Amino acid sequence: MIGRHAISTKVTAPLAGMALAGIFAGSLALASSGGDEDPGGDRRAAALSAHRAAPSAAPEERESGPPKLPADCKPKEAADLDHGNGRIPDEELCPLPQEDESLRADAAAAFYELNAAYHERFGEEMCVRSSYRSYERQAELYASMPAGMAAAPGNSKHGLGIAADLCGGVEEEGTPQFEWLEDNAEEYGWIHPAWAYSNPYEPWHWEFDVGQND
Ligand SMILES: [Zn+2]
Structure with a gap:
C-alpha cells in the first residue's frame, strides 16, 4: 500500500x-x-x-481583547429613562458580551470596563448567570424560589437592569474571583450590597452602584 x-x-x-x-x-x-x-x-x-x-x-x-460596549448603547441617557421595574424595552437595553444577557446602558458600560479588568486578571471574561429580568421573568422566579430568595416582582434591581448574578467562581465567597471583585469592582462602579452577605447570602449578586445603596 x-x-x-x-x-x-x-x-x-x-x-x-x-x-x-x-x-x-x-x-x-x-x-x-x-x-x-x-x-x-x-x-x-x-x-x-x-x-x-x-x-x-x-x-x-x-488579539482584539475583551469586547467593547456596542456603539448604539447610550449610557448618559440611561438614568433619565423612567420605565417601570421589569419594563425596559429591548431597544434600550444594552447587550453584554455574555450571550442573552443585557443591562441598562450605564450599568452595561461600567460592566464592560469591569469585564475588561477581570479579563486582564483571570484571562477570561466574567461569567454571568442572570442580568436584566423582565417583570414576567421575575414573577416566574419569585413563584419558583423559596421565600426570601427572590425579590417580589417590581422590587428587584434586576428589573431595573442594574444587577447581575455572576458565576465562574464568584458565586462562592472566598474564591480568588470573589475576592478580586470585592477589591476592585467598586472602582468600576459595581458593588456587592451589604444585604447580599447575609440576608439572604448571595455572593453571586452584584449591583451597579447608582447611589441608591448609600
Ligand atoms: Zn441577583
Missing part, C-alpha cells in the same frame, strides 16, 4: 506545476484588479487562499 501511495504522488507531480502556473496567473489577476477577490478559474489557488484565511480569523479575535 505504501508503494502504491508513493507512485500516485509521483504521478500527480506534473499537476502541481500546472497549479503553480494557475496561482501565478491568479496573482497577475489580483495585481491588475487591485482587489482581494479570488480571480476564479483555479480551484487549487482558491483552496489555498481559503486555507490561509481560515486559521488567521481566530487569532485576530483573540
Whole structure:
C-alpha cells in the first residue's frame, strides 16, 4: 500500500506545476484588479487562499481583547429613562458580551470596563448567570424560589437592569474571583450590597452602584 501511495504522488507531480502556473496567473489577476477577490478559474489557488484565511480569523479575535460596549448603547441617557421595574424595552437595553444577557446602558458600560479588568486578571471574561429580568421573568422566579430568595416582582434591581448574578467562581465567597471583585469592582462602579452577605447570602449578586445603596 505504501508503494502504491508513493507512485500516485509521483504521478500527480506534473499537476502541481500546472497549479503553480494557475496561482501565478491568479496573482497577475489580483495585481491588475487591485482587489482581494479570488480571480476564479483555479480551484487549487482558491483552496489555498481559503486555507490561509481560515486559521488567521481566530487569532485576530483573540488579539482584539475583551469586547467593547456596542456603539448604539447610550449610557448618559440611561438614568433619565423612567420605565417601570421589569419594563425596559429591548431597544434600550444594552447587550453584554455574555450571550442573552443585557443591562441598562450605564450599568452595561461600567460592566464592560469591569469585564475588561477581570479579563486582564483571570484571562477570561466574567461569567454571568442572570442580568436584566423582565417583570414576567421575575414573577416566574419569585413563584419558583423559596421565600426570601427572590425579590417580589417590581422590587428587584434586576428589573431595573442594574444587577447581575455572576458565576465562574464568584458565586462562592472566598474564591480568588470573589475576592478580586470585592477589591476592585467598586472602582468600576459595581458593588456587592451589604444585604447580599447575609440576608439572604448571595455572593453571586452584584449591583451597579447608582447611589441608591448609600
Ligand atoms: Zn441577583
